[in-house]
Amino acid sequence: MDEQVMQELGQFQEIYNLVVEFFVNYSFQILGAIIIMLVGLWIAGKISRLVFGLTQRHHLDITLSRFIASCVKVILVAMVAIVALGKLGISVTPLVAMIGAVGLGAGLAVQGLLSNYSAGLTIVLTRPFVVGDTISVQGITGQVKEVHLSHTMLTNEDGVEISIPNKHIIGEIIQNSHQHMLAELSIDIAYSAKPERAIAALNRALKEYTEELCQEPGPQVGIEKFADSGITLGVRVWIPTEHYYDVLYRVNLSLFNALKAEGIEIPFPQREVRLLNPPSAA
Structure with a gap:
């Protein structure tokens, strides 16, 4: 019994030593990576809001402005993540290869979802309609409330919200009567x-x-x-x-x-019936 306890204590001591050694050797790198990520996220959000405000001052469409601001933020966050991983001594090259392989499999699995996003990107770039326009597509009519990369939200006079996947909009006949x-x-x-x-x-x-x-x-x-x-x-x-x-x-x-x-008559349908061979009186 005492021998088993001593073995367990020995294993615990080894794990403890490994943890202590890891933090002694890599604590500054981990702290630096965390600081880089936090500062990077704050800067990315700040620049994203700045870009959005700049596009709005130039009277750019609200949907396109949001898309540009989101792209800028994603790019900046990706750059910060690469710097943070480098701080930890992690090579980015094999990680990118792994992400590419996983992305290929995921792309095949969510092909329908990706088609919505590609259609949404087409809508944002070509702008066949903007927020506030009244459109008719595939028998559905409503006023555009929001345009997302995955779907477009319509609304009507009753306040009913209609969500249309973007892949059902691109390539179809769209009637746009504006407001x-x-x-x-x-x-x-x-x-x-x-x-x-x-x-x-x-x-x-x-x-x-x-x-x-x-x-x-x-x-x-x-x-x-x-x-x-x-x-x-x-x-x-x-x-x-x-x-x-x-x-x-x-x-x-x-x-x-x-x-x-004005005394103008609004007629109603009338039919005249004629009996060609009326029955003779009894």
Whole structure:
């Protein structure tokens, strides 16, 4: 029993001696590496914020500004890490080779994720849209809230957030109407009514919304087609995306009241039924 205890104490003494020897020989290197990393991280953050502020002063797009600032920070942190590893006496060359091998395997495993990031980089550099624009892609319409390297965040008037992976945006047809959405309305009037009078009434109603509707291009009113039950008038107006439905519903009511005030009839579908061989009276 005493012999076993002595063996354990001997092993503990050897481990203790190794730890003490390690810290005696490498304590200054470890301390220096930690100081280099802390100072480097602080400087990298400082320079990153400086670069971001500089891009904003030059009125660069917010998404591109964030991307440039992040790239600068990553590069600086990588440089500081290389210096810190050199302080510890660790060769960087085999480490880079190992990272490359691991990166290749990881790249194959997360190919879909990397495609999102490459698509996000394309969006940042080519800027087919920016924050605040209204876009339609793959049947989804919304106002761009945030653009990340992996996904783009849209929002609508109801505050619903829609996250679209960037790989589903690049290579697709994108409709960008900037800060407005187009409303295309159709209103039928009777053939007995005068189209000029109806168009003038609709234009007067739309002038009440000068502050709420886009004026460049301005509202358009005209004859769209000749339907079975009446003349179809087309109304095209650009409405701010943030208040689209609120403004649209009020515009619809004003247009209806304008036609009603002028005594212009809005017809409804009618069908005429003829009996070719009516049954004879009993």
